[in-house]
Amino acid sequence: MTTIPFKLPLNIKLYRPVSPTGVWGWLTTVDHKKIGVLYGVTAFIMFLTGGIEAMLIRTQLIAPELKIIAPEVYNQLFTMHATTMIFLAIMPLSAAFFNFIIPLQIGARDVAFPRLNAFSYWAFLAGALIMKSSWFLGGSPNAGWFGYAPITTATFNPGNGIDFWIIGLQVLGVASLAASFNFIVTIINLRAPGMTMMRLPLFTWMTFITAILLILAFPVITVALIELMLDRTFDFNFFNTKAGANPILWQHLFWIFGHPEVYILILPAMGIVSEVLPTFSRKPIFGYPAMVLAASFIAFMGWLVWSHHMFTTGLGPIANSVFTLTTMLIAIPTGVKMFNWLGTMWGGDIDFKTPTLFAVGFMSMFLIGGISGVMHSFSASDYQQQDTYFIVAHIHYVLFGGSIFGIFAGIYYWFPKITGRMYDEKLGKLNFWIMFIGQNLTFFPMHWVGMQGMPRRIFTYDSGMGWAFWNGFETIAAYAIAFGVLIFVINMIKSWTGGKKAGDDPWDGRTLEWSIPSPPPVYNFRDIPIVKSLDDFWHTKQKSSNSNTKVKSKTKVSDIHLPQPSYWPLLVAVGLTIAGFGIIYNLVFTGIGIGIMLITVCAWSFEPVNEPDSH
Template sequence: MVTITGVIPRPSTYTGLWSWLTTVDHKRIGALYGFSAFFFFVVGGIEAGIMRLQLVTSDNSLVSADWFNAMFTMHGTTMIFMAIMPFGATFFNFLIPLMIGARDVAFPRLNAFSYWTFLFGALLMHAGFLIGQVPDAGWFSYANLTAAPFSEGKGLDFWALSLQVLGVASLAAGFNFVVTIINMRAPGMSLMRMPVFVWMTLVTSILLVLAFPIITVALIELTADRQFGANFFNTAAGGDPILWQHLFWLFGHPEVYILILPAMGVVSEIIPTFSRKPLFGYPVVIFSGIVIAIMSWAVWSHHMFTVGLGAIANSVFTITTMLIAVPTGVKIFNWIGTMWSGSIDLRTPMLMAIGFVALFIVGGLSGVSHAVSPSDFQQQDTYYIVAHIHYVLFGGAIFGIFAGIYYWYPKITGKMYNELLGKIHFWLMFIGMNLTFFPMHYAGLNGMPRRIYTYAEGFGWEGMNLLATIGYFIIVISLLIFIHNFFRSIKKGEEAGHDPWDAPTLEWSISSPPPVYNFAEVPVVRGQDAYWITKREAAARGETVPAEPHVDPDTIHMPSPSYWPLITSFGVVWIAGGLLIDVGWDYIRFPISFIGGIITIIGVIGWSNEPAAEEHHEAAGHH
């Protein structure tokens, strides 16, 4: 143990590739999350495009049925676990310490570990493409489709093991943010003074921490069935495939709120800023967020109305599902109430936020329509469900995420994006989104099943599918405009200043981009909308509030970069990857996987023997 830390000297650079690989700075990790998430968002988008092109007309044969299966599986998995969740993590990482007035998260190295584990897990999942073994059982991979006799090849092993790795990353991040938010708030920031985004992050993190163990168990059981011949979902031995559905959706429904609550938090920050009014009913918004989180545990079987749970179970879950619409509706009224008689400034973030509210209402309404179990019997497994999930996840989560990207762009980069291009992006995406997904409601109710790779002519589905494909390309164009705007503005955008929106939260009180230590002096919070209070008081004295001046970073004690998170992540993904090796001799994968375990242990030991921060020479004396 002694030698391990001695062998590899601590990284000491703050520039270049190694500084990014070993960074523990929450802002850099946030940026890494952001770019990775966008990359996988594009990958998932390309998969969606292949499906849209295949379905553009009847009896099309662009891709085979098998590849279509792979496409919809990977599209769902990628968008949910590798795009929207890490987009959420992007905002958590970059903003939470800034919003609560902290210098970093509670466990900076654990944070780095989360990111690298996420990245390696996502790459492992996509590594299946390289050898033509792609998961193809849908993003919820129902048993028995996943049983070894019905799913040959390694595709589902890639799925199960990579998702396990992604789960480790999410759990680590969840623990980290629960502790950070509970324990690292600036003086005076009581729970009921926290910005709504921080609240929603806390709720999301708690959901993560509680929901992911369940999918972990489900995936362990699936892996055991496939790799070790266990019987969990093996009907021949009396196993019950329905158990998979229960375990998956017990995780899966809280997961839906894990995806949407961060976006709700983002929107709850943006709407007050651009309405020039505090959030209407702040405690109610927070309370309904908490209620949503609690109730999300009581609705999972609404995904399973048609499996034959019986009248009692179906009735109970119908009622709970209809009830969960209430706190969601309350939030929508709060956002509208905030805008009501505010002086609204229709900048791009605000447009995106309003788009979020509008589209989320549509998705919410179709959601209530299949909360009713008899009605759901008609809609189950049709394009109506596809329309619903995309209204809440694209219209909801993605619009919320883009709202956040535009809103915090000046803070993160220090530059201002191009407003005109931003507005064009919004309108194209809004039109394209509705053109793509609205016709799916009709296609679904006219009987078009989801996940079919082609359809015969004469059902009257061609027109709706053509519209959807056109809409897809409008979304693509809007995203190209976004990419152009993003990179061009980093180079040529105007200097944004520290507080371009006159925003209420603490991150706007420091310079843009934020210095490595965030706050030279830890702020003291005296109420909700802390920075508004500071600015209004100064304005009453006829002063303006400048950005906090920079200080010499060496005078502030910050966590030091470290190799160990990267090494530990590598070990974890090696464990999973080793089990995927198939060279005929069955037992080779266990020793290979075991090597990964050793790497992980070495990483953990090195990690725990390394101080979180190197002592400064001045500081070394006082120990």
């Protein structure tokens, strides 16, 4: 590893890494593809830990009046399960695709801010570690992922669990914000010539909308978390009911963030499905402008419906009517998307490979979740469904049958591009069917138990309630899902290490990422492509299908300047972690952490993206 000096304003010589390899290569990387892989692998490990938490929850509920898991631990489990799946699994898995795929789809050599990108990963890892370390440091958060005040205040929750939750979420928020700033600028500003907004692949569009939602929604939860943190650490009164505070404030702030968050979780999956279906149907997406408009409308309406999570909090009939109507409105653009996917497949020549199966599975499952969503929008009858297993069924149809199926479709679809190898199709299909059947057997009966009056978040129930059979059934089916995920893991490891070589374009793809080698070279595109239409790569292939000769590139690889690796993103994240732990344990460390961050941020901002004399 060689290093070259560069100058800080105080004339201190510091050394920056130059194309290191091995562990240093990963620690200092600013390559969006490597960061994407880091994001994906970390998030998938988090997905597995969240899955283990889910299995423990289901095991406790397998029969009535069991005492396998203590109530306090059970409460920590369901809190951590939801927090993990939402913030540590689905969001960063989507972010993994943003990182790896977006620059390839828009014809760019990297993202707009490579080091910011690296920082967002390290901050995500820091947040994940803070959150998960709570299991080993005296107890995890135990107030639900929604953390409704005042049960999160020091009066009712003196332990450290909630502090881990507050700090973990804030650090994760910083990570998500950094990533989103980056992707908005990248998508606006780094498109290849001719790649107008209405020629963007739909996955890129969905990412763009997701990132906008994210930068507007996360500040709101950040404020709520800071308020809670000030309450717990410095005795402020934001949620102190003795001082006259109204706990509804938390719910409003949380759901003003929380509802856009739902679309942050689902829009990337919708984007993936909108890539997979056209490719495997050999047809363009049906109604491209309508798809973009529908998603934008959904994103906009996402800000006007938050109170439908609060129908039973006594907002009064006027507010309930308004939020009922706005919520019902969202069904319309969602329906448009559903019908347009059907239209895409209609008349196509559909190859039902694993990604297609997952995409179609997404459609049929998300449909059920969408319909039960419309059922909740009826605030009057939602009084019976709120906080029951009916809601649990709904969110799992949307987030597991929806987001996770979409993400699995994406993993299988882009696996050959990311690794250069082909996954095992038989295992893939087996994986799909087990997960698909398991998902329905697990979550469908929850609709029924919910309407039979089983509340959420209860660690036990009586045998006389009529819930026992279905709960046992759900638990067995949940184990089946776990088995399906195990097959997925086996498939991934086996194929990544010894799969067949995939080739550049195994699916006869339509978008730019398939026009370059698999796995892509560091610089992605030797020549920046010039885009003339939507699905430009497909049209180019159609025109030149007779002549098999590729145009020779005039660009020399050595002339391509790429951003150089850097230590600073990692070090800033380290400072952030120390500052975070400081708030939980001792404010001195917060000072030290902030100090480290100030210094490293300054060093970062004086470090040029490229050393001018390094070539």
